[in-house]
Amino acid sequence: MMVILRAGALVVPAFALLAACSAMIGLHIGGSLEQPVARFGNDVAKPEKVCVDSLVVWEQLPDHMVPVWSIHTVGANCRKLDQVTYGQVPAGFAADVVAMPLRAGARYYVSASGQTGGPLTRVPWMGGGDYIFEGGAWRPAEWRWDRP
Numbered sequence: 001m002m003v004i005l006r007a008g009a010l011v012v013p014a015f016a017l018l019a020a021c022s023a024m025i026g027l028h029i030g031g032s033l034e035q036p037v038a039r040f041g042n043d044v045a046k047p048e049k050v051c052v053d054s055l056v057v058w059e060q061l062p063d064h065m066v067p068v069w070s071i072h073t074v075g076a077n078c079r080k081l082d083q084v085t086y087g088q089v090p091a092g093f094a095a096d097v098v099a100m101p102l103r104a105g106a107r108y109y110v111s112a113s114g115q116t117g118g119p120l121t122r123v124p125w126m127g128g129g130d131y132i133f134e135g136g137a138w139r140p141a142e143w144r145w146d147r148p
Contacts, residue, residue, distance in 0.1 A: 023116050025050055027127035029138045031085070033102055036138055038110060039083045040127065050125065051078035052114040056097075057086065060107040060130070068108070070096040078114040104133045107141050 028044040031037040038055065041048030054072040058065040069086060071093045073079055079092045087099035102108065111128035132141040 023123050023125040025112075025114075025116070025125045025127040027110060027112055027129060029110060029129075029131045031138070033104055033133045034086075035088075036086045036102070036131075036133075037083050038086075038112065040081065040112070047082040049080045049082045050114055051116065052081045052084070052112055053078045054114075055084055055110070055112040058109040058111075059100075059102075060109055065109060067097045068102065069099040072096060084112075102133065107132050 025040055025048075026042040026044075028039045028041075029036050030039065030044070039047040040050045040052075052073070054070070056070040057068050059068045071084075071089055073092055074094050075092070079090065081090060084090060086102070089095050108131050109128065110131060111126065113124065113126045115122045116125045117123045130141040131138050133139075
């Protein structure tokens, strides 16, 4: 009886430790101004399928940020995706904010989140970054304290 209690006492802290973990997954933006594409993974040339819960695009204004498109999964389960095209709601998702037109030269913050791992080792992940469309292409924009 004592051995079972001690083994159980180790399982709870192990799960608590796993629950406190999170992962970062790369998020890269490319494509046109009208329909940028968010690709997931650390190598932009090799997108990875990841389990996505939500994706939000924010326009950065001088004193605040405004969501210009937002989607989330319908139900409790994330959905495996390797990319998301702006304004196109993937199957199993719903739009919280309908896609608004994007502007060249404006700064946008794109964030996504979901789950990674197996059924017993689910770990939340997140990814995102600042982007700007200039010279006919999307590029990462350095984050600044004095955001434009």
